[in-house]
Amino acid sequence: MQFKGRTVLVFVLLGMLASAVLTVMIVDSRAGLFASTHASSPNAENSNLTSKDLGKLSSAYKLIEEQFYTKVDHDKLVDGAINGMLGSLEDPYSVYMDAQEAKKFEEAISSSFQGIGAEVTLEEGKVIVVAPIKGSPAEKAGVHANDVILSVNGEKLDGMTLNQAVMKIRGAKGTQAKLEVVRAGVNTPIPFTIVRDDIDVETVEAAMLDQGIGKIEIHQFSSNTAKRFLDELAKLEKKGLKGLIIDVRNNPGGLVTSVTEILNPFVPKDKALLQVESRDGSVETTHSKGPGKSYPVTVLINKGSASASEILAGALQENVGAKLVGETTFGKGTVQMTFGKELGDGSNMKMTVFKWLTPNGNWIHKKGIAPDFAVEQPSYFKAAPLSKKEALKADTTGDDVKNLQLMLSGLGYTLDRTDGYFSSKTEAIVKQFQQENGLPVTGKVDSPTASKIEKKLIETARKPENDLQLKAAKDELAKLLK
Structure with a gap:
């Protein structure tokens, strides 16, 4: 199955395949946009381990190897030390x-994968969803940004590194990932059973809307993204583009070279795209090489827009006057480099080496970038999936019923209450839905009825006319074009 218009690192994110997840990075430590500032360190002459340090490490290794109650694996000990x-x-x-992880990391930039389709990060020991992938099994199942994953197939993730947790989540096409998730506002954990699938890399999706307004959605800044973006932009301009919406909602980041190549045509020559601050406080500025564009631009952002997405939003806001529409972004203001050649055995180390700042010198880390026009999506966009543990019926109460009522309201039905009590009116609406969708008319929400309701809600949410943030961005451009 191909999920065009969305790249996934198959839940192998920020650890194994972290280059494009909540990360703006340079792949090779000796070649890249900011390699010159990284080439030397003010403390390089004092960076070597002393003989005392080496002796301590050697003694620890020898004690573990000789005294631990079971035989140990040499490679695991060395990897564990790093x-x-x-x-x-x-x-x-x-x-x-x-x-093995490094190989998958390299493939992640331009290949395809098998998994459930979402990005995750690790915060205070918790595995947190940054964003589900558009059209992926995770999105179809109802996984949301900021969901906390407690367990996978019955195994708790507490105490695991992100790499370890990711290894539990990902897997082969056709296999099941049974997740237990905690969501804000829901009192009990939510179970998900998600069937993993093929997910192909496609990072750019473009369309001409009305009034000469074009829209380009960027799902991740991968190695081929800039070329794809510029190709699609050229097609829109040939069709008479008058204003552009760039959509980086739920875009977790990627390669710094990709985002700067995309920014170049929009930001006038010699204006700043971003600044990078080294550990010694020195700052290097990357300037635009492009001509700038005559037409207005708006940028769609949300809490899943991170890192390279924030570089794009900040540069267009501060140096082009583009208006940002949606929600405050994630807040990821650091740059990573990979070190594979230095380790020499096929393994790799990705490490934060810089801060990045907006053209005006703002560090957005853990703060994000606020939109010029704050727009929330309809409330049903945040509905939790139904647990399906048992059928919901008249006179029952709870979060499941409350989410059922939120979903039915989103589908256009008029209910008498949405407080989590399964009223007779709710039962009548359920019967109406069942009749309209070829289901047994019982008034009870069993698993088939729940699944159909969720499927219809996803279809409703995907309709452009129900995307309030997109509508606001179009309205803003329409005003500028008058």
Whole structure:
């Protein structure tokens, strides 16, 4: 199955395949946009381990190898030592990948994968969904941004590194990932059974709307994204483009070179695209090489817009005057580099090496970028999926009933209450829905009825006319075009 218009790192994010997830990065530590500032360190002469340090490490290794109650694996000990050093940095974006993980990391930039289709991060020991992938099994099942994943197939994720958790979540096409999820506003954990599938890399999706307004959706800043974006932009301009919407909602980031190549045509020559601050406080500015555009631009953002998406939004807002529409972004203001050649055995280390700042010098880390026009989506966009543990029926109460009523309201039905009590009116609406959709008319919400309601709600949410943020962006452009 191909999910065109959305790239996924199959829930293998920020750890194994972290380059494009909540990360703006440069793939090679010796070649890239900011390699010159990284080439030397003010403390390089004092960076080597002393003989005392090496002796301590050697002694620890020898004690474990000789005294631990079972035989130990040499490679696991060495990898564990590197993981321990990176873990001491308390930076979720600095991670170690063994040879197998590093290979998948390289493939992630331009290949296809099998999984459920969502991005995750690790915050305070919790595995948190950044965003489900558009059209993916995760989105169809009802996974939401900011969901906390407690367990996978019955195994708790507490205490795991992100790499370890990701290994539990991902898997082969056709296999099931049974997740238990906590969601804000829902009192009990939500169970999901998601069938993994093929997910192909396609990072750009474009369309000409009305009034000469075009829309380009960027799902991730991968190695081929800039070319795809510029090709689609050229097609829209040939069709008479008068104003452009760039949609980076639920875009978790990616390669810094990709986002700067996309920004170049929009930002006038020699104006700043972003600034990068090194550990010694020195700042390097990346300037635009492009001519700028004559037509107005708006940018769609939400809490799933992170890192490279925020670079794009910040540059267009501060140096082009583009208006940002939607919700405050995630807030990821650091840059990572990968170090594979240095390790020499096929493994890889991704480490935070810079802060990035907007053209005006703002560091948005853990704060995000606020929209010029704050727009919330309809409430039913946030409905939790129904647990399906048992049929919902008249006179029952609880979160499941409340979410059922929210879904039915989103589908256009008029209910007498939405407080979680299954009233006679709710029962009548359920019967109406069942009759309209070829289901047994019982008034009870069993698993088939619940699944049909959820499917219809996803279809409703995907209709452009129900996307209030997109509508607001179009309205803003329409005003500018008058």
